[in-house]
Amino acid sequence: MKKETGEDTGRIEEIKRKISAMDLICAGTLQKRLKTCGRPYCRCLTDPEALHGPYYEWTRYVDGRLVHKTLSPDQAQMLEQAIANNRELKALLGDWRHESAEIILGTKKTKA
Ligand SMILES: [Zn+2]
Numbered sequence: 001m002k003k004e005t006g007e008d009t010g011r012i013e014e015i016k017r018k019i020s021a022m023d024l025i026c027a028g029t030l031q032k033r034l035k036t037c038g039r040p041y042c043r044c045l046t047d048p049e050a051l052h053g054p055y056y057e058w059t060r061y062v063d064g065r066l067v068h069k070t071l072s073p074d075q076a077q078m079l080e081q082a083i084a085n086n087r088e089l090k091a092l093l094g095d096w097r098h099e100s101a102e103i104i105l106g107t108k109k110t111k112a
Pocket of ligand 1: 036037042043044045
């Protein structure tokens with residue numbers, strides 16, 4: 001590693017640190033739903049407070065097909081973090097490409 005590029009690659013090292021600190025990453029969306037159960041005399045039919053749930057549903061693409069999966073509350077919590085990680089990862093990769101291009105093109109601005 002060249003010493004003179006230390007300043008320039010500092011931001012990249014920071015990006016790598018953030019990425020390596022990530023545990024789970026997932027794509028898709030998490031929805032929280034309340035449902036009626038369909039039983040004819042259940043209160044959920046008329047009372048919104050009596051709806052069943054929450055039920056958690058994970059929607060994502062697998063091999064080009066949209067897939068729905070019901071999750072437990074624990075799984076939903078893990079997924080929520082994994083989706084947030086995925087979003088941050090995309091932003092970090094964008095930064096990484098940007099930093100890389102600036103270094104290659106020599107257009108990296110040094111702080112005054
Ligand atoms: Zn019901």
